[in-house]
Structure formats: C-alpha cells, structure tokens
Amino acid sequence: MKIFNGIFNGFTLAEVLITLGIIGVVASMTLPTIKQKLDERSNISMLKKFYTEFANATNLIIADYGQPENWGLKDNDAASSQQVMDLYKQRLNMTRICEEGDSSCFAFPVCKYNGVTKITDSEYRSWQLKSFILNNGVTVFFDVNDGWFSVFFDVNGKKKPNRLGNDVFAWAVNGKGKIVSHSDETISGSGANEKEYDYAFEIMENSWTKKY
Template sequence: MSKKGFTLAEVLITLSIIGVVAALTVPTLVRNYEDAANAAKAKKVYSEIANAWKLYLSDNGGSPVGTFSTRSGLQETFLKKYFKYTILTSYGDGTALTAKALNGGAPLSIDTGITTSDGIFIGIYYAEGACKPNGCATLIVDLNGKSKGPNRFGYDIYSIYLMPDGAFAYKDNQQNIENTTCLKPNQNPKWDEWYNGGNGCFSKPA
C-alpha cells in the first residue's frame, strides 16, 4: 500500500496560513506582555521612590520644606543620596531625556536627574523647596532609560508627585487626571494643550 504525503503546494499553503496567523497574533501578544511588564515595573519603581521619599522626610525632621530650592538642589539632596546611580544628568550637559506625549503634542525635555544602577532614569521636572502650591516636586521616570524607546508618557515614562506627606502617582492626586490623559485623544482638551498626554497613565500603559 502506497502512502500519500503532502505535496509541496500543500506544505507552502499551510506555512503561509501559519505565517499570516502569527503575523496577526504575535505583535498583540508581545505588546500585552510588554504592557504587563511595564505596569509591574512602574509599580515597583513607584514603591522604591515612595520609600526613599519617606526616609528623606524622616531624615529631615518630617518636613522637606527648605531642604532644597531648585531641581539641582533636589538632585543633590535626594536623588544622589537615596539611590544608587551610574549616570548623572545635569542642565546643559546635552544628555536630557526627550519625553513624548501620548497625544502627539510637543515633547518635554528633562535635563536634571540620574540613571539608576538598574537602568531607570529618574528626572526632575519641577522642584519647589517651599512645597507649594503644586507640591515639592514632580519626578519623571523612564522605566527603560533615556536611550531606549519609545520614551513616551503612558508607556515607559510616568510622573510622580513628591508632596510634604509622601510620594504619589498622578492617579492618586486630587486633580484626578488619569481618565482624561490615558486616552487618545484625551477626554479633556485642557490636557491636549500641554505635554500631559499620557501623564496620568501610571501603571496603566496606554
């Protein structure tokens, strides 16, 4: 009894079908994996920053007021002291992070910060030693560092508030901007006018 195998044409057709299915499904699977990994890493980084800020408050008598007055001052007293870092980013040295907005708006340049020993960039966008009216500082965190993309808010870049009583992700602040910045386009046109596109997507990759 002779055995009939697959013809070359049948094999090629089968491989083509497998290729099409893979092309349609693999990118989605990879993106879902990357999103989950980013979310987990974002929460871990937030926890580390929150704990470091808590220690900073304790070391300064419970209040950060007056312990710094500029971004470089916060870099010196907080980032360099409470984190292990390998690269220092300072104003004018040409190594700033260019953070893209989810909504396609103008990118934001972060020129003061550190790159930690595990490759995370922690930058300082805003710093106010008096801790008012917008808190003490706003940190911009790039989970995979400045040199690896996409360098976009809501994906690998997130913002964290440093307040007199602790560190908070954007979704925890009173402005409650998470739902107005995690969509494209944003639900609230106000946030389309600034770099905030994706800024409130902490631990919720867009």
C-alpha cells in the first residue's frame, strides 16, 4: 500500500477503500451532469454558427431572387422542394445530399424534448423530402409550404439524443425571407403554431442560453 503513503497515512485499509468508494459514487453522479453541460454548450455553439451561416445564405438568395413569397412555392410540391434545395446548395457547403425517400442523412426517430417520438423514419420517408449534410456535420432538411418553408436541423449530426430542443432544432423562413419561429403570425399551414419547434428562438432570445 505504498501508493497511499502520505495521502492516507494513519487510515486503515478499510477506511481507505470506503473513502475511494465514496469518491467513485460522487464521480459517477457528477460526471454525467458535467458531460451534459458540455454537450449543451457545444450544441448551442453549433446552433449559433448555423444560424449565422444560414442567415447569410438566405440574404444572398433574396438579393439575387427576391423574397420567398415570389418564388411560387407550394406545399407538397416536388418542384418547390427542389427549387429551395438548389438555391441553398449554391450557398451552403453541402458534402452529401439525400434524395426523396432516403433518410440516411438525418437521424431518426426525432423525439420531443421529453423523449416521446415526434418524427419516425418511415414518416419522414413518406414526405418525400430531400436532406443534406454540411461540412461541419450539421444535418438539414427543408419542408416547403405555400410561400414559405421550414428548416429542420441536427447540430451534432447523427449523434444522440436526437431530441427537439437538445440537438435538433427548427425555424421557418416566411414569405418576406425573415427567419422566424413556427409560432410567428406571418406563417400558416403545415408546421405553423408548432411550439415544439420554437426551442431555437427561445435560446436566441435568451442571449444564446438554454433556460427551459
């Protein structure tokens, strides 16, 4: 027991083992919390970076092609989905594109913040949407509506937990080209008023901190 000389001097072996056991228990309780906080900071950092990158790309597109309300976008329309994809493909660094019905670019199921399943793999594939992976690992798919579109993205790629408000977020681009929450009054139709998609804006409005 020379290894403990000077550290546990005067303690019995049993007392040393009990102390080490207590240290182990405390570590097992605190390390997951520390990891969770580190993951949270990393995810928020990626969220902020993607917002900046996406906003810049959107502004460039609007400068060249006008506002989305003038693009002729239609809900459940393959041509509209392709149009949005083509516009952003020119301005975002995509390393892989998954065609309609291919869910391999995005991790499913996507769950609500409480862990209940929100979007299944089969449900996503039935929507016939395209998705893509950026060079920084962020995975994205668009859901086009009449005159506006939703953006869903996973900031840590296909790593778990794949939960809304944790690593999966969403926002909408309204007809004027403004990035808004899904509760915003300027959008309507499929996906509008889905408060579960508003976590990104909660973080942004709280100076890029998670308070929920």
